[in-house]
């Protein structure tokens with residue numbers, strides 16, 4: 001064997017090593033590969049041991065050539081070993097924490113706005129155009145604002161109308177947004193126009209149309225000469241704007257100690273179009289907006305002289321309004337936290353934004 005022949009063999013081995021080494025998938029494969037190339041019986045190994053058969057004068061040169069080739073190949077192998085060791089270590093760690101990188105990724109769904117939020121924003125926009133401000137009050141309320149100041153003293157049977165979550169310290173979870181009526185009167189004085197969207201709580205048994213947690217939007221307008229006609233006009237305008245059509249309504253006498261006269265404003269059930277369904281208790285009508293003229297006692301509690309000022313108030317059921325507007329027949333979908341129930345209404349997000 002002369003130098004040229006040896007050089008050729010070495011070049012072949014180098015090329016082979018370069019090509020094959022990158023394809024090795026495990027330390028075990030690498031071990032076998034190493035034995036085939038640099039091991040005693042491997043290709044370079046055999047060449048090295050055959051050096052003895054070469055003429056003396058050539059040995060040193062051939063040996064040098066072989067050794068540098070072997071070193072080069074060995075360092076390639078060592079580098080690959082390190083990489084494979086790291087990969088295997090990594091895989092073990094991941095197996096430890098139960099991570100399976102072959103699982104398909106999660107599909108991220110864009111979020112949507114809750115139907116109650118969507119309808120609340122809409123109602124807010126309508127009333128802002130009418131010059132109403134948007135107010136808020138505490139969900140943890142005092143007996144005074146939730147009942148007393150609203151003309152419902154402790155002995156009054158009307159307290160039974162609103163089953164209440166009482167706290168042991170005498171406070172309660174507000175049963176309606178009406179406490180913010182007197183809070184706003186105290187804060188701003190007359191004339192006054194505001195709405196109060198907010199969460200309310202009642203100790204109710206939950207069914208398709210009752211929840212223990214629901215959203216109302218209180219409305220209050222106080223000025224000189226305000227009458228029932230103003231109330232009806234504003235209510236009709238509101239429903240027309242929300243439903244983009246004239247909505248059939250009816251006004252029935254309704255009793256609330258904080259209004260006189262008081263009304264129940266019902267709208268034609270939008271789920272069954274008035275023909276009767278479980279949501280409207282087969283009546284074709286849904287109570288959507290109890291309302292009335294603010295009782296003089298309530299005005300007095302708010303520091304306003306009823307001889308000079310009158311006003312109307314309403315308690316729009318926002319949760320019910322959302323159900324009517326989007327055709328949601330079961331109120332339980334609203335608070336369940338199970339997004340599958342709300343997904344059909346997801347498109348509301350883009351509409352409301």
Ligand code: PHE
Pocket residue numbers: 175176177178256259262290291292313314315316
């Ligand atoms: N606060 C009353 C309720 O929740 C509704 C209402 C508000 C009635 C304003 C009249 C005026 O039942």
